[in-house]
Amino acid sequence: MLVAAGAGDRLGADRPKAFVALGARVLLAESLERLDGSPWIDAIVVAVPEGWEEAAIVLAEELVTSKVAAVVTGGASRAHSVCAGLEEVPDEALVVLVHDAARPLVDDGVIERVLAPLAQGYDGVVPGLPVADTVKRVERGVVVETVDRDSLVTVQTPQAFPAHVLRAAYAGPLTDASDCASLVEARGGRIRVVDGDPRLLKVTTPADLALVASWL
Numbered sequence: 001m002l003v004a005a006g007a008g009d010r011l012g013a014d015r016p017k018a019f020v021a022l023g024a025r026v027l028l029a030e031s032l033e034r035l036d037g038s039p040w041i042d043a044i045v046v047a048v049p050e051g052w053e054e055a056a057i058v059l060a061e062e063l064v065t066s067k068v069a070a071v072v073t074g075g076a077s078r079a080h081s082v083c084a085g086l087e088e089v090p091d092e093a094l095v096v097l098v099h100d101a102a103r104p105l106v107d108d109g110v111i112e113r114v115l116a117p118l119a120q121g122y123d124g125v126v127p128g129l130p131v132a133d134t135v136k137r138v139e140r141g142v143v144v145e146t147v148d149r150d151s152l153v154t155v156q157t158p159q160a161f162p163a164h165v166l167r168a169a170y171a172g173p174l175t176d177a178s179d180c181a182s183l184v185e186a187r188g189g190r191i192r193v194v195d196g197d198p199r200l201l202k203v204t205t206p207a208d209l210a211l212v213a214s215w216l
């Protein structure tokens with residue numbers, strides 16, 4: 001599943017983030033084409049903002065993608081968009097991989113890394129990166145604690161789950177979960193972390209967009 005229904009307020013563009021230019025085409029095109037070309041992926045459900053469904057269908061046709069099973073209207077939060085996408089995931093799917101369109105530079109390396117540990121019985125697998133900076137907990141502008149960063153990672157997508165585990169997690173309250181794994185964790189699920197990739201940077205600000213464009 002490719003979630004692309006965010007507004008992109010922090011990017012400050014005149015259109016939803018998935019449809020801003022990245023190089024010669026739109027941001028959504030990059031991850032869509034990469035997932036479509038992956039031998040590990042059979043079907044793709046794309047969630048886009050209301051009013052952008054037709055644009056996404058046209059884009060998929062222009063890219064000559066062959067695996068787009070459905071384009072759905074996303075929701076008010078990422079979790080609601082994932083929920084909408086899950087409705088269209090084929091019943092026979094055993095594994096669901098959820099990826100942010102805002103991370104265009106997805107490749108088969110990270111897809112293989114998140115899929116492999118599922119065979120060992122994990123309830124989910126996420127790519128993570130070590131924290132490079134010192135981390136402090138702050139209250140009203142004053143440091144209250146310097147946090148031990150050795151056990152911390154920042155988490156990326158794609159995130160992979162057995163389909164029944166992800167469906168069960170999204171059948172309950174969505175809370176304000178910022179990623180899929182946190183809903184699985186809340187039900188006691190065991191999530192494995194594998195190596196992420198700095199080039200899987202999430203395009204959030206204009207500086208991120210310029211950086212990712214320079215890597216293309």
Ligand SMILES: Nc1ccn([C@@H]2O[C@H](COP(=O)(O)OP(=O)(O)OP(=O)(O)O)[C@@H](O)[C@H]2O)c(=O)n1
Nearest residue numbers: 003004005006008009010076077078081101102
């Ligand atoms: N209602 C939402 C919100 C986010 N996303 C997707 O979730 C991913 C991560 O979201 P992020 O880029 O962090 O947030 P945006 O809502 O897109 O950006 P902003 O918070 O700046 O508005 C993106 O691919 C985004 O399209 C989504 O499908 N539906």
Ligand SMILES: C[C@](O)(CO)[C@H](O)COP(=O)(O)O
Nearest residue numbers: 078100155156157178179202
């Ligand atoms: C899912 C995610 O990309 C994992 O890092 C991230 O939580 C989404 O960010 P958001 O800003 O909370 O939408």
